Structures are given as C-alpha cells and as structure tokens.
Amino acid sequence: ARAAASSAPLTPGALADGTAVPLLANLGKPGGAAEAVELGAEGVGLFRTEFLFLSSTQAPTVDEQTAAYTELLQAFPGKKVVVRALDAGADKPLAFLNDAHEDNPALGLRGLRALRASEDILREQLTALANADKATDADLWVMAPMVATVEETEYFVSIAREYEIKIAGVMVEVPSAALLADRVLAIADFASIGTNDLTQYTMAADRLLGSVASFQDPWHPAVLRLIKATADGGKANGKPVGICGEAAADPLLAVVLVGMGATTLSMAPTALADVRASLLTHTLADAQRIAAAALAADDAASARSAAQAAAENAA
Numbered sequence: 001a002r003a004a005a006s007s008a009p010l011t012p013g014a015l016a017d018g019t020a021v022p023l024l025a026n027l028g029k030p031g032g033a034a035e036a037v038e039l040g041a042e043g044v045g046l047f048r049t050e051f052l053f054l055s056s057t058q059a060p061t062v063d064e065q066t067a068a069y070t071e072l073l074q075a076f077p078g079k080k081v082v083v084r085a086l087d088a089g090a091d092k093p094l095a096f097l098n099d100a101h102e103d104n105p106a107l108g109l110r111g112l113r114a115l116r117a118s119e120d121i122l123r124e125q126l127t128a129l130a131n132a133d134k135a136t137d138a139d140l141w142v143m144a145p146m147v148a149t150v151e152e153t154e155y156f157v158s159i160a161r162e163y164e165i166k167i168a169g170v171m172v173e174v175p176s177a178a179l180l181a182d183r184v185l186a187i188a189d190f191a192s193i194g195t196n197d198l199t200q201y202t203m204a205a206d207r208l209l210g211s212v213a214s215f216q217d218p219w220h221p222a223v224l225r226l227i228k229a230t231a232d233g234g235k236a237n238g239k240p241v242g243i244c245g246e247a248a249a250d251p252l253l254a255v256v257l258v259g260m261g262a263t264t265l266s267m268a269p270t271a272l273a274d275v276r277a278s279l280l281t282h283t284l285a286d287a288q289r290i291a292a293a294a295l296a297a298d299d300a301a302s303a304r305s306a307a308q309a310a311a312e313n314a315a
C-alpha cells in the first residue's frame with residue numbers, strides 16, 4: 001500500500017467528491033519543514049515548541065525564539081502554520097517550570113496551567129511569535145495546550161490578542177473542553193484535537209504506561225463521541241476543528257474523523273501519503289456513513305471493524 005500511495009501525485013488533500021481536507025504536518029523543529037513540504041504538507045497543523053525549552057535549564061530568549069519561529073514560517077509562504085504555546089509538564093517536564101513534585105503530573109500544573117503560573121514565559125513566547133509573523137508572510141495561527149475550561153479559553157484568546165496574534169485557538173485534549181466545545185468555540189477562533197491526550201484522559205490510562213496501553217486507542221467510541229462533540233461545536237460556531245493527534249495518521253480513522261466533521265488533519269509527514277490516498281477513495285457521504293458505523297460500536301476493536309466493513313461497502 002505504501003508504494004502505491006507514495007507514487008500518487010501530491011495533490012491537496014481531498015475526498016473522492018472533491019471535498020477539500022487540507023493535510024498538514026506535525027513538526028517539532030523548524031528543520032523538519034523542508035521534508036514536510038516535499039511530502040506534500042499543505043502547511044503545519046501542530047508545531048511543538050517544546051524543543052526550544054527542553055534542552056536548556058532556563059527559558060530561551062525572545063531573540064532565540066524569534067529566530068526559530070521565523071525559520072519555520074519562512075518555509076511556508078502563504079500557508080497556514082499552527083504553533084502551539086509551550087506544553088510543559090507530565091510527559092514533557094521542564095526543570096524551570098515544573099519544579100514542585102506532583103504525584104500525578106498528567107493531572108497537575110501542565111500546559112496552559114503552567115504557562116499561567118509563569119506568565120512571563122507565555123508573554124515572551126507570544127512576543128517572539130508576533131515578531132516572526134511580522135517578518136514573514138505565512139498564515140500564523142497560535143493555540144494553547146491542555147485547555148480544560150471556557151475561562152482558560154477566554155484567558156488565552158485575550159492574551160494572544162494583546163500581541164496582535166490574529167488567529168488564536170485551543171487544543172481540545174481534555175474531555176471537559178470537548179464536552180463544552182460549543183462554548184469554547186464561541187470564543188476560540190479554532191480548535192485542534194489532540195487525540196493522544198484526549199484518549200489518555202477519556203480512558204484514564206497513562207499514555208506512557210505499557211500495562212494500560214490497550215486503553216490508549218483513539219478508535220474507542222468514547223473518544224470518537226468527544227471528537228464528534230468538538231466538531232459539532234465548531235460547526236455550530238462556524239469555526240474550524242482540526243485533528244493533530246496520532247489518530248489522524250491512521251488512514252481509515254482519518255476518514256472517520258472527516259466524516260465526523262474534522263476540517264483538517266495534521267500528522268507526522270511520513271503518514272501524509274497513505275492518508276491522502278485513503279481520503280481519495282471515499283466521498284463525504286461515505287465518510288459520514290463510515291463514521292456513524294464506528295460511533296455506534298461498543299469498543300475500539302468493533303469500531304475499527306465496523307468502519308472497515310462500512311468502507312468496503314462504500315468503495
């Protein structure tokens with residue numbers, strides 16, 4: 001399948017009926033941009049900024065950050081680039097931010113919570129992003145990680161606006177935010193669903209713990225229902241809802257996600273070819289039927305096989 005998929009022309013992501021589904025890249029360093037473009041990324045759906053912070057015992061300077069974000073944005077002229085504010089804590093601990101011991105760091109002061117507790121770091125990051133935005137002509141979107149409440153959404157959107165960030169959104173990776181998506185998306189300009197953490201928190205199963213790995217499956221209908229609720233919240237407010245967790249890299253699950261209303265898919269660049277090929281084999285009506293079959297299942301394995309069966313019928 002890989003050989004056939006990778007020889008397909010690098011047309012923009014679309015379903016068989018022409019419905020556009022922009023295919024974006026998840027990147028962790030500006031240096032990955034060239035390869036992503038070569039593999040057909042239409043922009044960046046998740047730029048993880050942690051790399052700038054993890055290698056150091058203190059926060060990078062505004063100048064260092066400006067240089068890194070400028071390098072990234074320069075690689076995508078006229079294209080959308082979604083940058084995530086620093087997501088520290090839990091699986092991404094930072095000595096200078098997450099200093100207090102926590103028994104349950106995944107449930108602790110992480111993501112946007114940690115940034116609020118050290119707001120100067122957030123302000124410096126937004127300053128650097130605004131600098132890079134002015135110096136380049138990419139379409140910069142900025143989002144906050146680990147948002148759980150409407151109030152956090154208001155906080156992030158309003159602080160981003162202080163720095164003239166034109167498009168400010170949130171990651172939906174905590175079930176509370178998915179359940180409140182209609183309210184969250186009344187305020188945020190967009191949402192991007194992080195299926196890795198959304199699955200971890202929905203299933204109460206540590207994403208790094210092998211003994212509970214069977215629970216860490218984004219095909220679980222409980223996770224799918226939350227994704228659907230988030231997409232519905234976007235639709236109700238006329239706001240885009242993308243997917244940037246690993247789920248988007250699964251060619252069949254990608255069809256389900258689009259069938260539930262996801263407007264863009266972002267993934268590791270090496271996954272783009274197979275997802276592009278898979279989307280091209282189904283219309284939007286097919287994708288909606290395939291999604292409905294998965295949503296009606298009781299568990300992850302039956303959701304996957306129900307979607308598979310529906311996809312075979314549709315094709």
Ligand code: PEP
Nearest residue numbers: 173194195196197244245
């Ligand atoms: C996610 O949680 O799905 C996500 C995209 O963010 P990360 O994997 O960096 O936590």
Ligand code: MG
Nearest residue numbers: 173194196197
């Ligand atoms: Mg996450």
